[in-house]
Amino acid sequence: MKTKTLFTVTNILLFFFAGIATHFFVMVIFTDAINDFRAFIDYIPLYLTLIVPIYALIALNRIVKVKSDNIKLRKIKNSSIVLLSLSALALVYGFINTFVSFGGNFLVGGPAKYFPLSFMLLDAAFIFVFIYVLIIFRKEKIEKEQGGDVCFKRIIVDVLKHLYLLFALYFLGTFAFAFYAFDLSAKHVLGTLPTYLLFIVPSLFIIASKIVKGEASEGQYSKARFVLGLVGLITSVVLSAWMFIYLALKPNFIVEAMTASFPLTFAISLSIGPILISLLSVIPPLYVVVSHLVKRFSNMKK
Secondary structure, X not given: OHHHHHHHHHHHHHHHHHHHHHHHHHHHHHHHHHOOOOOHHHHHHHHHHHHHHHHHHHHHHHHHHOOOHHHHHHHHHHHHHHHHHHHHHHHHHHHHHHHHHOOXXXXXXXXXXXXXXXXXXXXXXXXXXXXXXXHHOOOOOOXXXXXXXXXXXXXXXXXXXXXXXXXXXXXXXXXXXXXXHOOOOOOOHHHHHHHHHHHHHHHXXXXXXXXXXXXXXXHHHHHHHHHHHHHHHHXXXXXXXXXXXXXXXXOOHHHHHOOOOOHHHHHXXXXXXXXXXXXXHHHHHHHHHHHHHHHHHHHHHO
């Protein structure tokens, strides 16, 4: 029970951290793209640092799904080595580049107030964590196991799940940064409120799904998953309808109050951001509800 609780807390914290990293990664590379990628070389260590928590979140959840302790141990070691390598490369590259491009100034600023020093400190912390993990499991022996069959359908589903996760993380990070860039005026609060709430719906649905899967018994899982899907669907539809009704009444509210949250919308003058977050919020719970009902009706016919 303590292990489950520890995993849940760790997973939620890592999820939030990965969300901030994803949002920051997208915003920095988007800004650099507008400037013809002039600073891309200098920002490589920053990108590597931001990839670490995202990769760590994906690796952690993949490791937990593995039933074999032997394979689980192998994945822990391999993932730790990959993450350690990324962090070490980012730290070394960042340190050298500070003298090459910034004249030894560790507080240049730019993408972050204390860049590149703040990211170097993060790299050092990551290196310590992954070395510690490798030390803990250094004496554990891994036995060779025959690999299973590769299922193309499962690979496609896995890719789609990870793409959805990345979008969910980006909007979770957008929600977190909203506290910094939030429009404090009451002019568009009726439009920004449902939009900001929609930002966290995909992430909450993913986290809640994992909690339900881990806590519900085999007999209760199907019903609990359906209830979760229904609640998620109703919440998403209500918030989406609220947002689009306000958008119809105040077509410029995104540009006036939420440009920082939807940079692509501002750049191409299309409301793709609200549409995307609405679809990401509605489709997964809708799939859960529909699949449950279809399965239930097919069983009734039998």
